[in-house]
Amino acid sequence: MADGAAPVLNVRDLTTVFKTRSGAVHAVNSVSFSLKPGELLGIVGESGSGKSVTMMSLIGLIPAPPAIVSGEAVEFGGLDLLTATDDELRRIRGARIGFVFQDPMTSLNPVFTIGHQIMEPLRKHMGMTKPEARARAQALLELVGIPDAERRLKDYPHQFSGGMRQRVMIAIALACDPEVLIADEPTTALDVTIQAQILELMHELRAKLGMAVIWITHDLGVIAGIADRVLVMYGGQIVEHADVRDLFKQPRHPYTRALLQTVPRVRGERAERLEVIEGQPPILHAAPSSCSFAARCPFSFERCLRENPARFEVGPGHDAACFYDFDAGGPRHVG
């Protein structure tokens, strides 16, 4: 991780609103973050927290309408992706920004061979000839650990197991040497032993290729093992941001703390009773005017219901959107 290096991706104040028949849904609210070259940024949150919509919004994969994507800027490679043309975005997606989605079965096309699907971005984005693309496709399959790569290029997606399909997805995402890889719950649909294989592969690939990665997951265990830095999302906002060790050692947002306490563990002490986060996550029909976690928060006080907290710096490279100051043990004294 190169500290101080210019970020490869810089997102400022991104907001996504869906206009539906039953009212507006504010899925992403003023999200700002940056991605440094070569780092792995983890994004944790539960379903509906806005983590996937954030990623889809910033590279124009959210159909608008019904969505309205706005913001100050999404800077990538000297471009503002929010104002970029469809054509410019198309040249970036799948080439300079690669994607891996949760379900490899539905993201691969069942009627084309794996080889065809890996060669497609190579021919489109890199202008390779067929033999060049085929050679590169084979090298990519070998890179992601698929045995007998030459023969498997001719196979269709249904001939691969779930774990192998996810390896194929990673091969496609890496095909054009992307600067950024966005992986959206890439191991959620996989069994735990297969997940371990994919996480291992990811460690190897990062060491070899050095691209920056955004890894979206709901699993704190996966984050602990793979991320350099972490964003915690709740109610469409970033509620905490820290280096992975700071986050696990000193969580500074009540939601992060509760989340860490509520998950049972396989190792170490076993809790007799699970800590519970009472209540439900919010559905935001309007832009948040109060803290969206306040209703479930044991630390909330009057101000939390009145005002939506900004992200306060609580340590070097560590911020939390909370009016409660855990270091002082009381409300934060800020404007």
Next chain:
Amino acid sequence: MLDDPKVSKILVEVRDLKMHFPIHAGVLKKRVGEVKAVDGISFDIYEGETLGLVGESGCGKSTVGRAILRLYDITEGSVKIDGIEIGHTPQPDLRTMRPTMQMVFQDPQASLNPRMSVSAIIGEPLDEHTKMSKTEKRAKVMDLMDQVGLNRDFANRYPHEFSGGQRQRIGIARALALNPKFIVCDEPIAALDVSIQAQVVNLLEDLQGEHGLTYLFISHDLSMVRHIADRVAVMYLGRVVELASREQLYAAPKHPYTQALLSAVPEPDPWIEDKIERVILQGDVPSPANPPKGCNFCTRCPQVMEICKTDEPPTFEIAPGHVTACHLYSATNTESVS
């Protein structure tokens, strides 16, 4: 198997249970093979305990749950619940047994009829199996809703108006309606968010305490099973490879598969994550339609020996209440009886 004074009476006894599903192919739908989803498993569940059944997708753990409740006609074996053999009882005769044994399903969206109100869903078992009057039924449904933490005012609402966690509470209330002794919980929290999982698990624990329920808790989530189960059975490709008390299994797993499975679970702690020595299994689970010869795990086992590729391992009792099916323990142990 387990000399625990708290749990003495065996409520559920499963012996050599097999559930094979036929594979049909061709225009004449000829039987060309079978998927050996469950291939000879035995275990006991003691009254009042929770037996965790873990394994990866396709290992047959859900089929075990369904077969025990006789939602299938089993291929072979015996299932005794509360002393009554139900393994081969014809389906109509099972009706009288149904109130004793109930099920909570994984997907609360799919297991609740969208056109029935919550009170109708929870009250349906009462309509089927009791002769309660309307007012008695109403009172019972309200009582059940209180027990699972659902607001009584929502009795006339429909499943789609509830969140996933609340829907799972509806499913639990329905399972409780006939005062069962034994409940199969088939991945009851898999579809729920982390912050909601703990709510449902705590509810299941509270209900077990209040009613003295016995659970078979089927899950792929090893950390949650460690939390809720008293004893744990690990399945791989249709067979139980290891069964032990929770403490034994998590502290000192004996079967190479259990060891790999536990080591693969990520730990929400970066310092521990750095230190874990993972056993990364190579390859994928073989198809249950065509399992390997010998030990089912021999194609991926890091400690595979020659004998594993030819002989199916017997079950060894390596400590009181701790059994495993692996040739590694054949030298030091005698074959277990049950």
